[in-house]
Amino acid sequence: MNDSATSSSINEAFRALVSYEFGQSHEIITAAEKVVKAATSTGNGTRDVAEQLVWLLDTESTFDCKQFACKQLAVVGGPDEVSAIAPLLLDAETADIARYALEPMDNEKAGKTLLNALDDAPPSARAGIINSLGRRGAERAVGAIARRMDDADPVVASAAIHALGAIGGKKAVKRLSASNKSVAAEMRRPLEDALLLCAHGYLGDDENRRATEIFGSLFEDSKHERVQIAALRGMLKADSEQGWLLAVRAVEADSAPSLTIAAKALLQELID
Amino acid sequence: MAEKPAPEPTTAAEPTTAPRNITRRSFIKSAAGVAAGATLFPSIVPASALGLGGTVAPSNRIVMASIGLGSQGTGNMRGFVRNKQVQIVALCDVDQGNWENGKTIVDETYGSKDCVGYGDFRELLERSDLDAVSIALPDHWHSIPAIAAAKKGLDMYAEKPLALTIPEGSAMCDAVNRYGVVWQTGSWQRSNDNFRHGCEMVRNGRLGAIHTVKVGLPTGKPSAAFPEMPVPNGFDYDFWLGPAPEAPYTAQRCHWNFRWILDYSGGQLTDWAAHHCDIANWGMGTESTGPVAVRGKGDFPKEGLWNAATQYYVELDYAPGASPVAPKGFQIQIKNSTDDWPMGVRFEGEDGWLHLSRNNTYTSSIEGLQDSKLGLNETPLYRSNGGHSQNFLDCVRTRKATIAPIHAAHHAINLAHLGNISMQLEREIKWDPEAECFVNDPEADRKLTRAMRQGWHV
Numbered sequence: 001m002n003d004s005a006t007s008s009s010i011n012e013a014f015r016a017l018v019s020y021e022f023g024q025s026h027e028i029i030t031a032a033e034k035v036v037k038a039a040t041s042t043g044n045g046t047r048d049v050a051e052q053l054v055w056l057l058d059t060e061s062t063f064d065c066k067q068f069a070c071k072q073l074a075v076v077g078g079p080d081e082v083s084a085i086a087p088l089l090l091d092a093e094t095a096d097i098a099r100y101a102l103e104p105m106d107n108e109k110a111g112k113t114l115l116n117a118l119d120d121a122p123p124s125a126r127a128g129i130i131n132s133l134g135r136r137g138a139e140r141a142v143g144a145i146a147r148r149m150d151d152a153d154p155v156v157a158s159a160a161i162h163a164l165g166a167i168g169g170k171k172a173v174k175r176l177s178a179s180n181k182s183v184a185a186e187m188r189r190p191l192e193d194a195l196l197l198c199a200h201g202y203l204g205d206d207e208n209r210r211a212t213e214i215f216g217s218l219f220e221d222s223k224h225e226r227v228q229i230a231a232l233r234g235m236l237k238a239d240s241e242q243g244w245l246l247a248v249r250a251v252e253a254d255s256a257p258s259l260t261i262a263a264k265a266l267l268q269e270l271i272d
Numbered sequence: 273m274a275e276k277p278a279p280e281p282t283t284a285a286e287p288t289t290a291p292r293n294i295t296r297r298s299f300i301k302s303a304a305g306v307a308a309g310a311t312l313f314p315s316i317v318p319a320s321a322l323g324l325g326g327t328v329a330p331s332n333r334i335v336m337a338s339i340g341l342g343s344q345g346t347g348n349m350r351g352f353v354r355n356k357q358v359q360i361v362a363l364c365d366v367d368q369g370n371w372e373n374g375k376t377i378v379d380e381t382y383g384s385k386d387c388v389g390y391g392d393f394r395e396l397l398e399r400s401d402l403d404a405v406s407i408a409l410p411d412h413w414h415s416i417p418a419i420a421a422a423k424k425g426l427d428m429y430a431e432k433p434l435a436l437t438i439p440e441g442s443a444m445c446d447a448v449n450r451y452g453v454v455w456q457t458g459s460w461q462r463s464n465d466n467f468r469h470g471c472e473m474v475r476n477g478r479l480g481a482i483h484t485v486k487v488g489l490p491t492g493k494p495s496a497a498f499p500e501m502p503v504p505n506g507f508d509y510d511f512w513l514g515p516a517p518e519a520p521y522t523a524q525r526c527h528w529n530f531r532w533i534l535d536y537s538g539g540q541l542t543d544w545a546a547h548h549c550d551i552a553n554w555g556m557g558t559e560s561t562g563p564v565a566v567r568g569k570g571d572f573p574k575e576g577l578w579n580a581a582t583q584y585y586v587e588l589d590y591a592p593g594a595s596p597v598a599p600k601g602f603q604i605q606i607k608n609s610t611d612d613w614p615m616g617v618r619f620e621g622e623d624g625w626l627h628l629s630r631n632n633t634y635t636s637s638i639e640g641l642q643d644s645k646l647g648l649n650e651t652p653l654y655r656s657n658g659g660h661s662q663n664f665l666d667c668v669r670t671r672k673a674t675i676a677p678i679h680a681a682h683h684a685i686n687l688a689h690l691g692n693i694s695m696q697l698e699r700e701i702k703w704d705p706e707a708e709c710f711v712n713d714p715e716a717d718r719k720l721t722r723a724m725r726q727g728w729h730v
Contacts, residue, residue, distance in 0.1 A: 030575070037696065037697070041697060041699045124726065127726055159729060226424065261671065266452075
């Protein structure tokens, strides 16, 4: 399957992509993919290929061509290519394909570029950028993302809350907890889901105690029985004695039926 | 269950009068003293709600909705709507024609017009009367609605393959476990006696130590390069794309054929690995782990819209001890089927081989294996009584695990995802099955995930 590509064949395959649009022969795409695969299969030439892909972004290429280049840069791109991708983030039409390249990149420059674009990007691109920062676990972005929790656009606000949950850690928990009372009513549930995510992030490490605090707080304060059930389940993992007590309390008290059923099932599971 | 079951009457063993500072240890001790050998809670739901007499009061029916009403989703929905323990109240599909067809089936079955159609699953999930949902969507749409439904506390019968990517599958597993909902994957081969018996034989060492498991799956096919077309009326194509990259509409991209395109699925490899690799893992007892090295070779179409591998061969190495019946380690080999590599799963051990496939195919080098019964000291596998979907409904009531739990689906489809990544990189990849990442291979790690289009996240 592997044919070693020469430098000249790389140029030829990529040049053919510049005017590529859906509906044309797919062979143009497969020829270019072959060049990238030849580099990834051996580990040789990925830098050269990445430079060629950046050239596709710089030219007056079609959207389909740029999308192809970004998907490949997601695998072979490095810090040197980030600057060429960055302008695409600021254009509503190309912001998504820029994220296809930047989100999985394991270099700091990609994260900084996403963070820097958050304020300058068109509003329609912000939720996506926030999601990418969340997927990357970008702790340095916590402050900037937290400021979007009360964004007028519910898609952005929801993305911000979820991203903080995905990032987790002390700073994210602090910002989420601080907003628990002030956040818009429709964002209360997503915020509790994000806190659950954070608590699960603490499980199994030296900060299990923090998980216990979050689960306990959500169990006591949440108005959503599904969150209470999840908190109870989490508590049983974080601290089985405390979880046991909460489950017994849920059965004893006049809890919502679903919470009672879940607590009984968990107790039965423990006994079995 | 139009109304959630009321809390059960208390029993002598229930902790309703337990002191607040009671510990788990002392409670178990006390409960054991009162009712040794008995369950603490007689059942989670009154037995009258189980519908054993064939009649189920409307208030005790499991209220369900179906999300995704293509051919598979409609087939699943037909099974549920015929079941007297179920009341289907809502349907959802981005193609209005699909949910309208489904509504006709439901309305004719119930003799009413009560079932409601939706184009957006988020609106459907806002209903407060649902107990469970059946989900059958293109792979790129598996994770988002499933996680949303888990957050709503809804139990799920959902189609394979579990997810488009390994991280999405992992997020689904986490959500199902976090919210404690019942999950059944549509990997129905587990509910077939033939497959279960064969897996029991393997798991109990009847073939000796296993060294190789050969999995045969269908061969794919290429397509033409189709032109852009006008989006049909009633089809919300942008919603259909959802988290996937923007792409012009053409009919051969959508509905059944999504599975041949890598933006939405993984070809025959993912479509069928979800069945046969699931059986391989079931027999080997590797439903919670994975391989440590993967080598894949694939032929990808050079022309046309469909770009998933049509022919493929993947080797997956398992470490010694990963399987209870492979102390020296073993290898799963996945290949598109041929005359000498038939469809199904072939377990090869030191004492013999066994080949399992659909249509009750059960062939073995060991005479009489198919008629062999488990000994008293041997371990039986989970048996679903009454069929695959009935097992789901039973578990909705009992809150027990189903025969096809989500972690099993995750580890089955991971084999295909890893194979696809190795094929695309055209080299061997080393995998850490615990951490679910590649070993010192950032290039491969980047292939694990895909950024979602604006507005969607898991």
